[in-house]
Amino acid sequence: MPRSRSPGPGREARRDRERSRERVRDRDRDRDRETRKRERSPAGRVPREPSREAKRRRSHSRDRDRDAKPSRVRSKSRDRDSHRRHESRDRPRDPDRARDDRREKERDRDRDSNRDHDRSRDHDRDRERDRGRDRDRDNRSDRNGDMHASERATANGDARENGRQESSGTAPTANGRPDLMDGHGAQTNGAKKAEPLSLEELLKKRKAEQEDLAKPKFLTKKQRAELAIKRREEEVALQKAKEDELRTAHTVFQSTFDKEKRREAERKAEMERQRRVEEKEKDRTLELIKQQYLGAEKQKKKVMRPTEKFRFNFDWEAAEDTSRDLNPLTKETTEAALLFGRGMRAGVDRREQKKAAAMHEQEILRKMRETAGIVETHEDRARDRERNRLANDYEEKDNRKADRHWNEKAREEMTERDWRIFREDFSISYKGNTGGTLPLRNWEEANFPDSIMKAIEKMKYLKPSPIQMAAIPLGLQFRDVIGVAETGSGKTAAFVFPMLIYIMSQPKMTEEVAQNGPYAVVMAPTRELAQQIEEETMKLAQFTDYRMVSVVGGQNIEEQGFKLRKGCEIVIATPGRLLDCLEKAYAVLNQCNYVVLDEADRMIDMGFEPQVRGVLDAMPSTNLKPENEEEELEKDMVYRTTYMFSATMPAAVERLARKYMRRPVVVNIGSAGKATDNVAQEVIMCKDNDKPHLLEEHLKRVDEKRVIVFVNTKNHCDSVSRQLEQSNKHSCTVLHGGKTQDQREAGLAGFKEGKYSVLVATDVAGRGIDVQDVACVINYDMPHSIENYTHRIGRTGRAGKKGYAVTFLTLSDTETFYDLKKLLEESNAQVPSQLAHHEAAKTKPAAPGEQRRRDQIVYL
Numbered sequence: 001m002p003r004s005r006s007p008g009p010g011r012e013a014r015r016d017r018e019r020s021r022e023r024v025r026d027r028d029r030d031r032d033r034e035t036r037k038r039e040r041s042p043a044g045r046v047p048r049e050p051s052r053e054a055k056r057r058r059s060h061s062r063d064r065d066r067d068a069k070p071s072r073v074r075s076k077s078r079d080r081d082s083h084r085r086h087e088s089r090d091r092p093r094d095p096d097r098a099r100d101d102r103r104e105k106e107r108d109r110d111r112d113s114n115r116d117h118d119r120s121r122d123h124d125r126d127r128e129r130d131r132g133r134d135r136d137r138d139n140r141s142d143r144n145g146d147m148h149a150s151e152r153a154t155a156n157g158d159a160r161e162n163g164r165q166e167s168s169g170t171a172p173t174a175n176g177r178p179d180l181m182d183g184h185g186a187q188t189n190g191a192k193k194a195e196p197l198s199l200e201e202l203l204k205k206r207k208a209e210q211e212d213l214a215k216p217k218f219l220t221k222k223q224r225a226e227l228a229i230k231r232r233e234e235e236v237a238l239q240k241a242k243e244d245e246l247r248t249a250h251t252v253f254q255s256t257f258d259k260e261k262r263r264e265a266e267r268k269a270e271m272e273r274q275r276r277v278e279e280k281e282k283d284r285t286l287e288l289i290k291q292q293y294l295g296a297e298k299q300k301k302k303v304m305r306p307t308e309k310f311r312f313n314f315d316w317e318a319a320e321d322t323s324r325d326l327n328p329l330t331k332e333t334t335e336a337a338l339l340f341g342r343g344m345r346a347g348v349d350r351r352e353q354k355k356a357a358a359m360h361e362q363e364i365l366r367k368m369r370e371t372a373g374i375v376e377t378h379e380d381r382a383r384d385r386e387r388n389r390l391a392n393d394y395e396e397k398d399n400r401k402a403d404r405h406w407n408e409k410a411r412e413e414m415t416e417r418d419w420r421i422f423r424e425d426f427s428i429s430y431k432g433n434t435g436g437t438l439p440l441r442n443w444e445e446a447n448f449p450d451s452i453m454k455a456i457e458k459m460k461y462l463k464p465s466p467i468q469m470a471a472i473p474l475g476l477q478f479r480d481v482i483g484v485a486e487t488g489s490g491k492t493a494a495f496v497f498p499m500l501i502y503i504m505s506q507p508k509m510t511e512e513v514a515q516n517g518p519y520a521v522v523m524a525p526t527r528e529l530a531q532q533i534e535e536e537t538m539k540l541a542q543f544t545d546y547r548m549v550s551v552v553g554g555q556n557i558e559e560q561g562f563k564l565r566k567g568c569e570i571v572i573a574t575p576g577r578l579l580d581c582l583e584k585a586y587a588v589l590n591q592c593n594y595v596v597l598d599e600a601d602r603m604i605d606m607g608f609e610p611q612v613r614g615v616l617d618a619m620p621s622t623n624l625k626p627e628n629e630e631e632e633l634e635k636d637m638v639y640r641t642t643y644m645f646s647a648t649m650p651a652a653v654e655r656l657a658r659k660y661m662r663r664p665v666v667v668n669i670g671s672a673g674k675a676t677d678n679v680a681q682e683v684i685m686c687k688d689n690d691k692p693h694l695l696e697e698h699l700k701r702v703d704e705k706r707v708i709v710f711v712n713t714k715n716h717c718d719s720v721s722r723q724l725e726q727s728n729k730h731s732c733t734v735l736h737g738g739k740t741q742d743q744r745e746a747g748l749a750g751f752k753e754g755k756y757s758v759l760v761a762t763d764v765a766g767r768g769i770d771v772q773d774v775a776c777v778i779n780y781d782m783p784h785s786i787e788n789y790t791h792r793i794g795r796t797g798r799a800g801k802k803g804y805a806v807t808f809l810t811l812s813d814t815e816t817f818y819d820l821k822k823l824l825e826e827s828n829a830q831v832p833s834q835l836a837h838h839e840a841a842k843t844k845p846a847a848p849g850e851q852r853r854r855d856q857i858v859y860l
């Protein structure tokens with residue numbers, strides 16, 4: 001919008017404006033004076049709205065008064081007033097006093113009016129000075145041309161504009177709009193309206209403001225210090241916030257980095273392990289192929305020379321030397337002469353010997369002194385006496401120690417020699433680093449909690465069996481153990497007790513915890529054995545509230561799944577059915593850190609290796625202990641403990657052990673694969689058609705006692721049982737894989753309860769089945785492997801009792817002749833001459849590959 005310019009910007013017009021401004025000021029001043037007079041005269045005081053100018057001036061003077069120091073005169077008069085007010089309030093009114101007061105007031109008023117005069121004179125002087133300054137400015141602007149006069153007026157702001165309007169005779173109308181009274185005014189109302197600032201003016205205004213801001217501002221020292229402190233505080237806060245942010249970012253980064261690093265290390269270790277296993281497998285396969293095509297390398301027979309054969313072998317250890325050669329007194333013992341044969345130990349009077357030795361020693365000492373010219377003093381004699389006393393004490397103590405059996409010693413007193421004798425007494429041997437773990441000598445040394453001790457008492461287990469003595473302490477240390485012990489030696493309890501202790505260290509199995517599955521899994525090759533382990537575990541854990549579920553084939557899988565979902569601490573299963581449950585998501589093993597493979601070799605024999613591997617692979621692999629033996633185990637981490645137990649450990653087990661076990665300790669009781677000494681063995685060479693008659697004869701011999709008759713096939717099993725039933729002399733039941741699960745369970749239960757005296761079974765009942773007081777085992781058919789023979793005859797002579805086993809051997813069983821002959825010889829049993837001299841019994845049948853490996857008894 002184009003700006004209207006003021007018309008005729010001449011000097012005349014400015015002077016007029018100046019004059020009218022002057023007039024307004026004079027008028028205001030008169031009005032003020034009038035007002036003040038009226039305020040001073042009490043009668044004529046009328047409350048009046050002060051004019052705008054007056055208000056402005058008053059507020060100005062008030063500000064000045066506040067800023068400036070209050071004048072001494074004004075403050076004095078104020079003090080006087082307040083003093084007077086107080087006095088008048090406090091005192092009664094007295095006429096003289098009132099007169100004095102009046103006079104005093106008049107004097108004050110005169111003083112105030114003088115002061116006002118002075119002030120108005122000051123104002124006039126100021127005004128005169130302003131006017132002179134305006135005039136100079138006008139002259140300057142005249143010289144520069146009057147073109148920008150109106151612009152300047154607008155730039156100076158609206159307030160100034162208003163003032164000018166007033167001074168140029170423009171009075172506000174009722175509607176608030178100014179009326180034009182200017183003589184020069186050819187303008188309309190609209191032209192005189194306050195117009196918005198132009199862009200240039202705005203820019204100018206902003207520039208002026210910026211310049212104002214840019215001008216240095218004076219600050220006091222205190223303000224500067226405060227500002228500096230404030231600025232510093234802000235800087236510090238900012239710095240701290242930045243540092244915090246950095247630290248948080250770093251922590252987050254570090255933890256992610258650490259996690260990644262750990263995962264990477266685990267992955268690498270796993271890959272390395274896989275690679276090594278694969279490499280070894282490859283080497284082994286290659287070796288086998290070589291053997292198959294090039295023939296196995298024959299082991300050279302070591303020929304022992306007669307000198308070597310009869311040379312006395314001093315394979316003692318220094319600690320085993322029980323003589324006291326280091327004792328100088330016994331070193332120089334004098335010969336037994338006097339009083340020989342007085343009924344002392346070995347005909348030697350030890351006291352006489354000692355006396356003679358002491359006298360001899362004294363004599364030698366005396367002679368030595370004499371030759372050296374030393375005179376024996378009283379102190380020397382006392383010293384000798386003391387030395388003799390100490391020597392006697394030492395000897396007495398030493399004798400006491402050496403005389404005692406390990407049985408009479410406290411655990412702390414047991415020496416390495418005692419432990420060695422102890423291990424020999426129970427045929428305990430270890431392979432692998434036990435880490436200094438010592439066996440148990442009695443239940444008290446196990447430090448079991450009450451719940452377990454009560455069960456032990458109730459089961460009447462007076463002392464631990466050798467496998468329990470050796471394996472339980474290792475289990476309590478959560479070491480991986482391969483336990484090989486004869487049949488019926490209590491292997492079940494050897495793995496159940498440490499398992500219960502492990503479960504006790506875990507959180508209670510709530511519904512929420514149960515979502516991650518059981519804490520421990522026991523796998524067994526047959527349903528009957530799994531159920532028997534369940535029963536045994538229930539008995540041993542009867543004083544705890546742990547739940548066990550058996551997951552075996554032949555039963556409703558949904559029902560088993562339901563029981564698993566309800567939660568249990570221990571699952572006892574056959575590998576096939578457990579894998580089924582895992583695949584169908586009836587079970588999970590996310591927190592299973594305790595695994596037992598009972599009769600591990602049999603599981604592999606029966607072809608369950610893939611299922612066993614499947615189940616083991618379903619457990620978290622992160623809980624496996626590190627392969628490297630030197631690597632430290634983390635304290636807070638729960639590692640997987642793997643137990644493998646059997647009476648026999650063929651080579652096939654080695655593969656499984658290598659993959660899933662870490663630094664296992666092999667505990668052997670007796671020699672691996674050896675039949676128990678509690679069973680008297682008899683082998684009868686016969687023909688197939690002699691067998692029924694022989695069976696009848698032997699059953700007659702054992703009378704009504706329990707007997708298990710083992711045969712090799714299901715059909716044969718049924719025919720033998722039919723034969724026995726026809727004779728009507730024996731109550732008989734059958735157990736083989738062709739029967740339904742219910743029939744199997746009913747048959748075995750009937751045999752255990754004594755309903756049947758004869759159980760005719762295949763190898764299904766060959767392992768682990770524990771029936772009290774089986775008097776005899778009859779091998780109607782010789783099994784195909786020596787391990788099965790050992791396990792079969794182990795159904796009798798259990799838990800320290802005596803048993804009897806008889807085997808009907810025919811000439812078609814040559815595959816086992818060699819092993820059987822060896823086993824009979826080892827057990828000091830009679831070997832029939834036909835077997836002893838048979839060709840097949842002289843050399844081990846060399847079968848290549850798997851068969852041969854399986855037959856080997858290996859020590860890991």
Ligand SMILES: Nc1ncnc2c1ncn2[C@@H]1O[C@H](COP(=O)(O)OP(=O)(O)OP(=O)(O)O)[C@@H](O)[C@H]1O
Binds near residue numbers: 768
């Ligand atoms: N310390 C003990 N004292 C007395 N009896 C025991 C002891 N430990 C276990 N038994 C009993 O010995 C019997 C055989 O135990 P178990 O079945 O555990 O032997 P095993 O070694 O597993 O036999 P197998 O090799 O045939 O499976 C059981 O009846 C069991 O109750």
